[in-house]
Structure formats: structure tokens, C-alpha cells
Amino acid sequence: MAVTPPHPVQYLFTAVTPVPVQYLLMAVTPPHPVQYLFTAVTLVPTLCSICSRQCPLSPSCAVSVHGSDPCPHPVQPTSLEALEWSRSLEVLLSHHYGVAAFRSFLRSEFSEENIEFWLACQDYRGTKPATNVIPKARKIFSDYIGIQAPKEINLDSETREAIMHSLAQPTRSCFDAAQTRVYSLMEKDSYPRFLKSKIYLDLVKQGERISPPSLTLSSFWSLPKSTSHSAAP
Known part of the structure; x- marks a missing residue:
């Protein structure tokens, strides 16, 4: 049976997940109940079922597992957060919900393999231990790069052959050229x-x-636009 704890914010999240006390102390009730819910949720670190660690909705979870959906606990963005995605593809891919939305869009265009390959490369780069590098590299190659691969991406023959030759002793950077090419294609074509x-x-x-009432859309457009173009945010 649930017992009402001494603080209403603690009560809200006790039924969902254990919350470190420092996060509860940070939660302050804003003037609007929806804003209150959004603010409180973003302060709560969740144990990610993908990366198996406490994760206060950090961008790293969006690229945590090859072939899997992004972090399973994204919070719906406010208008200002969604508008931030228009700054650059890099900003979009740094947000869980942004990755999920972009992936859904690419699926509707039958080009989901591009974002899946990009996410797989992000995960591959951080592969540990080293003994997992070879099987992961071969899996990525067979899924996305080999001739007639089930999710074959558009690569030039030179890049494809270079990757194929590297599979005997793959490095964590062996897919960088292909990932950069795919990122550029998404940035110039799908992203706009x-x-x-x-x-x-x-x-x-x-x-x-769910946008905080103290913020306005005009405040977004007054901010400087990003000029960064990274293949691996």
C-alpha cells in the first residue's frame, strides 16, 4: 500500500521510481501544473533499460545500442526545444525525442537505414571491451555496407572497399568516412x-x-544560430 511521504513532489515520483533526495529538493512548483510536471520529470534520473545506468536524459543514451531505438524514456519537448532542432542536425541528434522524431520521418521516406547506420557507428565507436569490436564491425558491414545488404546505404565504391579491407583488424574509426558521408547526406537532403x-x-x-510560460518563441529567434556541422555529435 502506498504511504503518503512528507513532500508532494516525493509522493509523485515514489510510485514511479526511486529518486535521490537532491533531485527532490531541486524541484520547485511553477505557476502552471503542466510546467510543474515537465520540470519535475526532467530532474529525475532514470535507470535506462538500454544503457543500464542512471541517466538524467543525457544525449549519450540516444546512441547507446546498435540497431535499437533511442533511449526509451524521452520527454516530449517544449516548443522552444523543438525549435532548437532547426539550428542544426547536430542539435537535433543530441536530443532523445529529436532522434526519435527524425527516425520516424526517415521511416516515412523509406530511408531509415541512414539514421540507423549513423547510430550504429556512434555505438561502435564506444565499444568495450576490445574483443567486441570485430563482431560489431562485421555486423555493421553485413547490415549496411556489403553488396545487397538488407539496409544498404549509399556509398562510393572506394569507401566501401576500404571498410571491407579493414574488417580483418577493424579500428574504432574504420567507419568514420562512411558515417561522415551519411551524415552529410542527411544534413543536406533529409534534414531540411x-x-x-x-x-x-x-x-x-x-x-x-508544455512550454514554460516565462519563455516566448520570440526569445528563440533572438538567439545566435549554430554553425557547427559535426558528423558525430
């Missing part, structure tokens, strides 16, 4: 269309319901 898509525009509109 995503920003005009119903998926993205609906997220911006829906986010208005």
Missing part, C-alpha cells in the same frame, strides 16, 4: 525536409502546451 514535415511542425505545436 524534416523541418518542413508534419511530424516536426506538429511537435512544435504540441510543445506549446
